Amino acid sequence: MTDDEAFYLNQIAEMPVSLKEIREATATDPELQKLYIDIQSGREDTGRLYEYSLQNNCIFYGIRIVIPKKLQPQILKELHTAHTGIVKMKALARSYVWWKNIDMDIENMVKQCKTCCLMKNNPTKVPIHIWEYPKEPWSRIHIDYAGPFMNQYFLIVVDAYTKWLEVIPTTSITATATINILKKIYTTFGLPVTQVSDNGRQFRSEEMLRFLKENGIQAKFTAPFHPSTNGQAERYVQTVKNKLKAMMNEEGSVQDKLQRFLMMYRKTPNSSTGQSPGEMMFKRIYRTRIDLVKRKQEVRDCNNEELKVNKEFKPGDRVQIRMYDSNKWKFGRILERKGKLHYEVEVDGKIHHRHIDQIIKTSCLSENINTPDTYRPTYLQENSPTPASPEKECIQPSPTVILHTSPTRRRSSTQPVESPGNYQPENLVPETIPDTHEPTPSRIEIRRSTRMRRPPNRLNL
Incomplete structure (x- = not known):
């Protein structure tokens, strides 16, 4: 041996x-x-x-x-x-x-x-399951609750395609409160195809399942105590908490801090997509205050290039504008043009803004029109002929008209009337206006029609 x-x-x-x-x-x-x-x-x-x-x-x-x-x-x-x-x-x-x-x-x-x-240990972890990438925005969303944090809860909603993030503060996490929040979000972005959540009672309740079924939304739930299945929402739960903690000492309410965080997050390109969530969601630049540093681009109005206005006004033109008080129209003058179809009009010392459809060019004279000092009516200009048709000119009556009467003479009612050509009223003789450039305030020319008229009976004394 x-x-x-x-x-x-x-x-x-x-x-x-x-x-x-x-x-x-x-x-x-x-x-x-x-x-x-x-x-x-x-x-x-x-x-x-x-x-x-x-x-x-x-x-x-x-x-x-x-x-x-x-x-x-x-x-x-x-x-x-x-x-x-x-x-x-x-x-x-x-x-x-x-x-x-x-x-x-x-x-x-x-x-x-x-x-x-x-006493066995957990089995070896399998590779992380990667959700199939959606084909379009808002087709699959992941939701979860964060909190209680800062005396309230936050419902986290993440779009799997664009990584768009919605964070809604709430004090109640019941099924009814959750459904009301989702209704507002779905009204803005539309109904998703799939909603992924954990096994919270508010997500598993009959009320929530009935709401999803009525709106054609497929509900998917993660395994209990396996948050990595709903990693899209779980990751942003920690992100939101960390950002709000970092902004704890800054001014503003929780809502203000949350809005500032969401705006910058939606503007920042995502590492997995290479584009910002706002750009992917809306197919345009998501504008924030950081865009103010960029050079202002000219705004091109395609419709104005083909716009043809059949009327326009110049500063100083006499017009009447539409009013919306006791007076339907008021007279004024054009001060300045604002854009292609808008004007500023001065009426009684006040400035009104009107569209071209609310303005009519007029030749009527009014004491309320503040015309320029150089303006003079045509019929008062020197060597200007008397208008042939006085009815076309709207004359406001002067406050004082001086009439000269001849001695009273009784006339028979049967006295024949003279022809229009040489007829002159005996009892009413207007005083002629001197030939001057400046009209006399107390005297004004009275122009009558050439039609044949019968004298009023009150003059037959």
Whole structure:
């Protein structure tokens, strides 16, 4: 016996199964007894017989003793005394004992141990499931609640396509309150195809499920206590909390701070899409205060290029404008043109803004019109002929008209009327206006029609 064999025999003696028990069990085990005879006779037809040896009437496989089937459960129990795992049990067994299919027996014993099953670690994590990228904006949204934080909750809504973020503060997280918030959001952006959420009671309630079913929205829920499935919303829950904490000492309410954060977030290009959420959502530049530093671009009005105005006014033109008080129209003059279709008009010392459809050019004279000092009516200009048709000129009556009457003379009502050509009223003679450039305030020319008129009866005294 070599020194190594003596060492292993001493180790076996310390096992709960003695060497004597192993020797006696080997002599009664049919399978091992056949192997024992083959080893003793030196047959080679069994294959790999050279790996076995005999010591003290016990069979050894290399340096390990072969355990009979009768004693195998005791050996397994001893190897599993400290509820070690499969790997450690195999490592320990390979130093002392061996039998056919020992590795499989060790695995089955550990799997059937109730205590070990209850104390198992989590299984190896599989690669993170990546949601299929949506084909269009607002087709799949992820929602979750953050809080309580700053004495309130925040409903986080993220669009999986554009990464557009909505954060709505609320003091109630019931199903009814959540539905009311979602209704406002869906009214603005439309109904999504899929809504992903965790297993919160407000998301799993019958009221919420009925709301989603009525609007044709597919509800998907994550596994409990596995937030990574709803990673889109979970990530932004932490982002919103961190940003609000960073803005804690800044001025403004929570709502003001939240709006500032959302505006800058929606303006900033996203690392996964390469574009800002605002640009992807609205297909245009999401304008914020940072855009004020850019050069102002000229605004091109396509409609104005084809706009043809059939009338226009110049400063100083006499006009009448539409009023919306007791007077339907008032007279004034054009002061300045504002744009293509708007003018400023002065009326009674006040400036009115009117559209061209509310202005009519007029030739009527009114004391209310503040005409320029250089303006003079045509019929008062020197060497100007008297208008042929006085009815075309609207003359406001002067406050004072001086009339000269001749001595009273009684006239018979049967007196014939003179012809229109030489007829002159006897009792009413107007005083002629001097030929001057400046009209006399108390005197004004009275122009009558050339029609034949009968004198009023009150003059027949």
